[in-house]
Amino acid sequence: MWSRLRRSINGHLWLLGLWLLCASDVQARQALFAAMYDAPPFIMARSTVTSESDAEGIDWELLQELASRSGIDIYPLRYPLGRALKDVGSGKMDIITGLTLQMANQYQLGHLEQPYYQCHVRFYATAALAPKIHRYQDLSGKIIGHVRGADYFHTFDQDRSLRKSAVNHLHQLPGKLLRQYNQLIIAQDCQMDYLLAKLGLQQRIQPTRYDPGIPVSLYVGYSRQTLSASTVSRLNQALRDMLAEGWLQQVADSYIHPLSSPVTPALP
Structure with a gap:
């Protein structure tokens, strides 16, 4: 009897431990929402109804790669620019791409350290x-x-x-x-x-x-109200690596080469 009770308790403790481990993993995986305005070739509507998303472009791929490298889930949503800036500024949205320094100052937004493109x-x-x-x-x-x-x-x-x-x-x-x-x-x-x-x-x-x-240097901007310093640090590191590896240049070239040139990555 006692052995069966002990096995039962051990089994429940094992399941509780597994649940706590899964719960902590879910909790650790952040989810951010990105406001992205139509601006070819950075954000463009897809023409096919069979695609996984309704948009594509340099910024779309940029956010997917940032999410993969930082371990932070990022869900892009298409917005008109004016409303995107307001919603990120108020904390309704977390991230915006295609941000200029003038926009950042006007709407009191933060931005990642390095620009990812220059027009x-x-x-x-x-x-x-x-x-x-x-x-x-x-x-x-x-x-x-x-x-x-x-x-x-x-x-x-x-x-x-x-x-x-x-x-x-x-x-x-x-x-x-x-x-x-x-x-x-x-x-x-x-x-x-x-x-x-x-x-x-x-x-x-x-x-x-x-x-x-x-x-015009383009930045990934963020809401100062919703992103912690540690989250910004992870995104900054991911972007630095992407620029240093030439990842962004390859993506940009696949869309618009040779119409314009990417920003030269900063040296470490």
Whole structure:
């Protein structure tokens, strides 16, 4: 009798220990939610209904690899940029990709130590108008399409004399330009060049002669309210390794090579 009771107790203790081990593993595995706005080739809607997700792109793959290397589950959700910034700032979402330092300062967001990509701000117009835009003053009087919530460069962002027309998604801008709702587009070249190439519009919509010469470094941003220092440290280490190994460059090249160049990884 006592031996059967002892075996029964030992069996239950073994099951309790196994349950506690599994429970601690589940508890240790964090889950973060990432707000990602449409910005080809960083985030793009998939055209197939058989895919595992409804999006693809550089940022999509970046977050999957960050999750794998850091041991932190990351669930990306597609958002309009303006709402994404607000929700990460308020702590409703945890992470955002494609963050600039201006956005981080405006919405009081944290960001990982190193940028993962670099673009440049450019203006675009129809092939007939693009050669006539030589300087900043030539923007006056033109309706300029831009993505709501995006920052481009200080002079433009603060200039209230310019006529600006906001949209929620980048892919809306070429159509509005061709339908003459706008005369100009302002965008990051690595995004707009890719989009125009995919749409076959490189001959109809072109960069203007005026080039602000503004580089834009892109960061993975995060909510200061929801991410702990240890979580940020794990993500930072994962990103450093990815940059040092050239992993991000290979992914970027597979999407947009040779339209733009990735950030050179910082030396250890």
